[in-house]
């Protein structure tokens with residue numbers, strides 16, 4: 001599977017034509033065209049038509065195009081899903097997934113000829129409790145590619161408060177992260193709601209990267225560049241990766257499992273990590 005950068009995933013309301021247009025030129029790795037919570041009930045049908053038109057028109061370049069449908073248990077979900085089968089959308093993002101059966105049901109809704117990947121929002125207490133079981137659906141649904149944290153819905157459902165540092169949310173974030181990795185899924189962090197707090201936003205991006213997330217979901221174009229920067233390796237990291245990526249190919253190291261380089265222990269697993277990092281920046 002070729003590497004897909006998912007550092008920045010920008011949501012936009014499917015009912016906002018200006019945002020849909022702008023998405024074609026913004027430097028986000030992923031654009032999420034939303035039919036769920038950012039679209040009022042009376043606007044659902046119109047938003048679906050607008051997003052269908054935008055996807056058909058294309059012009060998103062290398063950006064991954066993801067449509068967030070309404071839940072399958074809502075009046076709009078099944079129709080949303082059916083409408084995007086066979087379109088150019090790369091993936092469908094399903095909100096409020098709470099069990100493995102939910103993922104399997106989405107696959108059934110897409111039908112046999114589906115070409116879209118499936119992404120699942122992790123944003124209910126049930127999803128946190130069943131995170132590993134949900135992730136394991138990948139064995140049955142190979143198109144299941146990613147999880148996305150929904151920290152706003154988690155705040156609503158748990159009554160926890162989203163504060164700087166997200167202390168209350170860390171166990172839930174870590175649970176989903178380890179569940180995703182246990183099944184080979186990508187996982188993208190939740191949104192940061194305060195558009196005026198640039199320092200707080202950057203700190204939360206750093207926290208997400210440190211925890212192991214592949215990227216962060218965003219709500220405004222101004223969040224894209226700082227997010228891409230945090231989720232990209234810096235010059236020092238790249239220089240170190242280049243030094244160790246092929247360390248064990250050297251004749252003197254071929255029979256070794258561990259070497260000392262510049263005062264640090266380097267094992268073969270570090271060389272593999274370095275190669276992965278280098279692959280993320282040579283994607284073109």
Ligand SMILES: CC(C)(COP(=O)(O)OP(=O)(O)OC[C@H]1O[C@@H](n2cnc3c(N)ncnc32)[C@H](O)[C@@H]1OP(=O)(O)O)[C@@H](O)C(=O)NCCC(=O)NCCSC(=O)C[C@H](O)C(=O)O
Pocket residue numbers: 010011012013018019020022023034037038121123149150151152153154190191218219220221
């Ligand atoms: C939050 C906003 C409502 C703010 O809108 P506004 O004040 O109008 O923004 P600006 O005037 O600063 O906009 C400047 C220009 O940028 C464009 N723009 C703004 N936002 C977006 C966007 N998200 N994507 C693309 N383009 C955007 C404006 O059109 C302006 O363009 P121009 O005319 O050229 O000047 C608004 O930003 C917004 O709607 N954001 C997205 C909201 C959303 O999608 N929410 C749903 C996802 S969040 C969520 O549900 C997470 C999860 O489920 C959970 O539970 O946590």
Ligand SMILES: [Mg+2]
Pocket residue numbers: 037095121123150152153
């Ligand atoms: Mg949500």
